[in-house]
Amino acid sequence: MTEDYTKARKLGQKEYQKAVSSGDYPYLPALLNIEPDSSNLSEYPLGLIELPINLVVGTKTQGRTMAFARNYMPILEANSEFAVKWSNLYDSQIEEGIREPIKVYEYMHRFYVQEGNKRVSVSKFVGSPTILGDVTRLVPKYKDTPESRIYQEFMNFYRVCPLYEIEFSEEGSYKRFCDYIGKDMIKPWRDNEISAIRSAYQIFERAYLQKSKGRINITTGDAFLVYLSIYPIDKIKETGPQQLSQRIAKIWNELLITENDESINISDEPEEKKPDMTFKKLIMQMSFSQDKPLNVAFFYEKKASESPWIYGHELGRNYIENSFDGKVRTHLYDECTSDEKLAEAIDDAVAKGVEMCFTVSPRQMPGTLRSSFHYPKTKFLNCSINLSHSTVRTYYGRMYEAKFLLGALGATMAKDDKIGYLASYPIYGQVSEINAFATGAALINPDINIHLKWSCVKDCNWKKEFRDEGIDLVSGPELIMPNKASREYGLFRVRQDDTTENIAFPVWNWGKYYESIIQEYMDGEWNDTEQDKGLNYFWGMSSGLIDIILSGHLSYYSKKLVDSLRTVLINGILNPFDGEVHSQDSLVKVDGQPSLTYEEIVSMSWLNDNVEGRLPEKDEIKEEALDTISVSGILDNYL
Secondary structure (H helix, E strand, O other), X not given: OHHHHHHHHHHHHHHHXXXXXXXXXXXXXXXXXXXXXXXXXXXXXXXXXXXXXXXEEEEOOOOOHHHEEOOOOEOXXXXXXHHHHHHXXXXXXXXXXXXXXXXXXXXOOEEEEEEOHHHHHHHHHHOOOEEXXXXXXXXXXXXXXHHHHHHHHHHXXXXXXXXXXXXXXXXXXXXXXXXXXXXXXXXXXXXXXXXXHHHHHHHHHHHHHHHHOOOOOOOHHHHHHHHHOOOOHHHOOOOOHHHHHHHHXXXXXXHHHHHXXXXXXXXXXXXXXXOOOOHHHHHHHHOOOOOOOEEEEEEOOOOHHHOHHHHHHHHHHHHHHOOOOOOEEEEEEOOOOOHHHHHHHHHHHHHOOOOEEEEOOHHHHHHHHHHHHHOOOOEEEEOOOOOOOOOEEEEEEOHHHHHHHHHHHHHOOOEOOEEEEEEOOOEOOHHHHHHHHHHHHHHHOOOOEEEEEEOOEOOOOHHHHHHHOOOOEEEOOOOOOOOOOOOOOOEEEEOOOOOEEEEEEEEEOHHHHHHHHHHHHHOOOHHHOOOOOEEEEXXXXXXXXXXXXXXXXXXXXXXXXXXXXXXXXXXXXXXOOOOOEEEOOOEEEOOOOOOOOHHHHHOOOOOEOOEEOOOOOHHHEOHHHHHXXXXXXXXXXXX
């Protein structure tokens, strides 16, 4: 009917004017204008597919582009032959539906029409969510860009789960999605599984679009992924529209962080305490006493006697037990070996009145995050970096500063210009420690090489490997097992008789860290940050969190060297990543450019040019290490 064409044309004219006003191209895009060289494209026929109509965005050629605005609404005159054909097709759609499939080409997850533009226009006008299309995929030559890598991931996903609806914009998201729903990208999924996923996604999409109303610029797929990191997919159908909307409201700040890569505040030093006492701080401090203490809980995956990492945090817990004159009481939950056991422990802690919960491993972040939405009044913190969430604060230390000092010290003692370095996991922060150590060593001896091994790889025999390479000076683990008498930690030398000489080692003063964070909360300063941003406490040597201890057998010259470097580090005069920086295969930063940001430092996935070694592949890593690496690994292929 002509009046419906008139309505559609008004929508087209409005979109046309909007595009012109903003300086954008007002017509449908043509694929041959986007990719004019067909020799760059490989064709793969996919057959008949029910396409999400919102992904049909343009035409294959220039032919009919100017008959439509960029929203696919018509803009030609109402008395034109085109308008008559459009109106007749509209009448047919209302009476019988559109049965004949359109012919389209898919390029980079978008569809471009060769035959059937009016059918797409009418379908979009009447609000049809899908349209039947005969699809040919056009695959461009691979480029080492984020867009190309993400599309490659999508094609791998499509081979096992042919769904176009679900689209992600970050690398690694398709693998993460599969992990959340307990599937992989190797064996094709069953039809009923695909139908269930499509149905769950459509239910979420309706609720999300109604809630967001264009106020947030992330794809529904990205939002769906955030939702699945907290709530299981198989419960969506059981969740009513109202509860689903409430859940989306709860995770809204998480979605804002996903939208904005910079939505995280970094606290690089403890806040300086001011002598003035606001009424809010006074009330907060008066609310805690020996009779009514602040209850704080710590959650460990193992017993402290089984893990040097946990043992260090246990020392910190004991420290704060004695630091607040009885105004803080701690609760210990160990052997939280799964998300289920962690959730049970947190439930018990909150029932006992715990107000702050500390989980001490990146592996515990998913469970911590879920509990943070369940208990919004409880404060949650996780010991990790680069895992930003609005409801869980993270804390870690700039251990790379201590490793820089150890590298410089090691260079004064190395034989044959070689030092061994034993790293644990290829996770956020670890590579920066390797590179800082290598940089510190090279400042003292430009010819020195750091030989890298990983304790997390299968069949690791680093002692033999270092011995075979003629290396006796090693930077090993930061901590020792509390129940094992070993001197193989910190910077040490293996003598010819196989005994070990300790030279220096880094220390974590977790007690001071916890004391500062808890005091901040007791002073009423917890909510001073923006609510839609995550907060990462990332303190270094200047805060007293991290230091190194030197052997008493070192010469006073060695001690003077370390003390001098420590002083310039603490005062901000020297940064390991100032000036020119080289990786094994490229120039990372030229001299004169600003220092690397904290985010660039903790997310390093490259190795210094004087490091001999590489990052391990996923299939080389021990099974027990994969959980940690899958949460906090620096490479997407670890997911």
